[in-house]
Amino acid sequence: MAESDNHHFDLQGKRVWVAGHSGMVGSALTRRLQSEGCELLEVTHEELDLTRQLETEEWMASARPDAIFIAAAKVGGIIANSTYPAEFLYDNTMIAMNIIHSAHRLGVQKLLWLGSSCIFPKFADQPIQESSLLTGALEPTNEAYAVAKIAGLKLAEAYAREYGQNFLTAMPTSLYGPNDNFDPQNSHVLPALIRKMHEAKVSGSPTVVVWGTGTPKREFLHVDDLADACVFVMEKYVGPEFINIGSGHEISIHDAAILIAKIVDYDGSIIFDASRPDGTPRKLVDPTRLQSMGWRPSIDLETGLSDLYMRWQQSMLTPNNIAPTATAAR
Template identity: 60%
Template sequence: MPSTVFDLAGKKVWVAGHRGMVGGAIVRRLASEGCEVLVSSRKDVDLRRQEEVEAWLEKNRPDAIFVAAAKVGGIFANNSYPAEFLYDNLILEANIVHAAHKVGVKKLLFLGSSCIYPKFADQPIVEEALLTGALEPTNEWYAIAKIAGIKLCQAYRKQYGCDFISAMPTNLYGPGDNFDLNSSHVVPALLRKAHDAKEAGASSITVWGTGTPRREFLHVDDCADACVHLMKVYSDDVHVNVGSGTDITILELTGLICEVVGFSGDIVHDLSKPDGTPRKLMSADRLRALGWAPSISLRDGLADAYKAFLGGNYAERVQGNAA
């Protein structure tokens, strides 16, 4: 186990984007670290406004920042709102990173996404695959913004010696996820479809594409735990993949979700809809070498996500969220 290089105990820690699924999970995880957690709403600071971000950081002076704020969404949302997905994510990450440098924040972790990698990258995808090929067109706007965030952290580390690091989570799911069918990712979309079909007594549910693409999934609480671990033990310019290290086909995932929900109907494929990248499994070697591994199985995680949905712990955002 690597030694701690940044102890969170007694520190002031700002979780930017605490109202989102990932930010909320990080706030929950930090409760056991003995630190003071800072959060901010849109009323407190609009992250797209540089002067507001700088003023808020100058006033609150956090020791560390988790940049979990982002406009997020699935294939439909990315295709429908490319300008917002590129602009909002570029501007808010740039504002936070620059202001963090200006006020002397000691440590910053920027959260990206596995979509930063080339569409046909060798599997499993190592961190060094970044910028070695063309992106998946259906989410390139979001991907380009996240790549810029990685490079921004590297630039401030190189020029100013800032201890800014980046983590690239795989497909996440769990409490607080977005369940709007037009903008959600695959797990909440399928959970919602299976639930609605069960409640309606439908004979089938429809999924996009062939169901053959393979995807990796990680419960958001595992992601939060990994991010806190990286904040404490990691300090380098190379971004770190955060994933489970295993993958599953969309059809297999749909079957597992139907079991969890209790829907026994047929699975119908809408072949007019895109499959997206054929496979996306990230290498977990770097993170494992740093002493971290996930603890929540996919079945248990899906059951937890469905329980959260039934309990009302979810969001519905038509255009994603820039929390």
């Protein structure tokens, strides 16, 4: 349910910690929060390993945040998730347990845990409502990551229900945008396609091979829209039920590849390799709960992808500015 005006949570003047501030989501949140009049707390992964309980507890006790956005995560695409399930499960579960538990002990005023739409059953009814959680089997290729995200969601919900903590979870759909990961082994589908198309264009390759049949559909949300939605949720929403954040629109991988070829100006052939895994057939979240409160995204897919391609081209001119790899997201 939406918060009443009497329960509006004002970020102005608060000490706010964005855990994972250097990653794609965290950096977007940091940019968005700069206009909220709050004090932003920062700590690097080199200074604090969030998978270590004592380190996390000690830093949080010293920093004393009033509000926390947990964007820290080990992330990656199908290849990374399939290759490193132990790391994805351990790292992401420990990040959740350590921060949420410490926030409870310290009496943090409000906390927002960021999940992922991969937590929903592989064959959930579309669009996916919040009530679909745990009603079916997960997609095997990212099961470890999903289980960790569900654990964080359930811990935040448990502290809310048992102790009255103002802890809640936002469930974003597939994201893209500034500071996205273009690593060939760990990137998600949109930056992976941009890189493939660009390199084929530069090399003069007549074909680009895309994994899968191209038929799965995905919903994509620009990370700056997500950041705006997270601030909106932090200020106006009371859980403990989690809330979906999405655009409400989906596109097939085939059509996304065609769109990216247009943006990159690649005129070769696109071949879909059906021997490779497709992943979940559809993954469209139902944003009704959030939209009923008055929030809508503002960045359309073509505009957002064009900007992402331009930013990536610029980053290649300065190698030290290339987007972080999967393990740097904390």
